[in-house]
Amino acid sequence: MKRIANPSDLSEPFAIHASGLCKxxxxxxxxxxxxxDNVEFTASWRAMTGIIGPSGSGKSTLLYCLASLEPVSSGQVEVLGRRISAMGPAASARFRRAHLGFVFQSYNLVPSMSVEDNLKLPFILRKTRWPEDQAFKLLGRLGIRGLLKTNVTLLSGGEQQRVALARALISDPDIIFADEPTGALDQETGNAVVNELAAFAGRPGHAVIMVTHSPEVASRCNTLVHLCDGRIVTADKVPVPKAGI
Known part of the structure; x- marks a missing residue:
């Protein structure tokens, strides 16, 4: 499957576009x-799009439907110019593996493996080279390089969250979907995590879609989509992102 190198390669100018989306x-x-309920959603290239709103408003459901992790009841979702809402399970799984990265609230790490093995697993499955030097630098910035040989079940929630983020970033997908990526972190570590996501999103042909409850994290997003009772209330560009989370 051809990798998206630059948004100019696409006839569709947006990283994601959803219309009439119902679940x-x-x-x-x-x-x-x-x-x-009839959600219209657009995410731009080279941007972090934040999805905010009260608990139970449908934020995580929207994230999962946009990423084809959950089927939609009606409407359509285009990601990288391809209508993934019309793909079958096998095709959508191949598309996710080739183009998308995920940071879940539940981390989704393999409990029988070390940090290093969890990070290497996507490369083993794709039969691609493990970028060791790049991975070690990223782990250092996230403060978890010394945990490489540690079984993930021995890590704190915040450490597991950073491992999950590192796994997504190292794979270098086109789009990262993150569900509360700083939820288990202190402010300093949260700053580091958001900095990494912002740097990723700022590259050509890349984007981040993020659910957050944190006003500080939301202030770093380029666009905020406010969801309430399954409907988008507002979708606004953030004019001047702040320096910290």
Whole structure:
């Protein structure tokens, strides 16, 4: 699958565009529950797009639908100019593996492995070279280089969160989807994490989509999408991102 090197390679000028996006779930008893209601969403290249709103507003659901981790009930989602909402499970999995990176609240690390093995796993699956020097520099900036041989189950929540971020960044996808990437971190470490995401998003042909509850983290985003009850209330560009989180 061809890698996107520059947004000018695409006829679609946006990293992500979703229109008429709806997501419903049907409980065993009662009427269907609407989680997303006719959402229109656009994410630009070379930008961090923040999704904010109260708990239960549909932020994580929107993130997962945009990334094709959850199917949509109706509407369409285009990522890198390709309509992933129309792809089957196998095709969407191949697309995610080739182009997308993820930082989940639950970290999704392999518990039987060390930090190093967790970081190497995507490269083993893709049969590509492990960028050792680049990885060590990133781990140093995140303050976890000394944990390489440590089993991930022995790490704190904040350490696991940084390992998950490092795994996404080292793979160098086109887009990173992050769900509360600083939720388990102190302010200093959170600053380092957001700095890494901002540097990633600032490169041509790259973008970050991030769910956050933190006003400080939101202030670093280039665009903020405010979600409430499954609908977008506002979508505003942030004119001057602040220096710290």
């Amino acid at each position: 419903q779930v049907s409980p065993r008893k009662g009427e269907a529950l609407t989680l997303l």
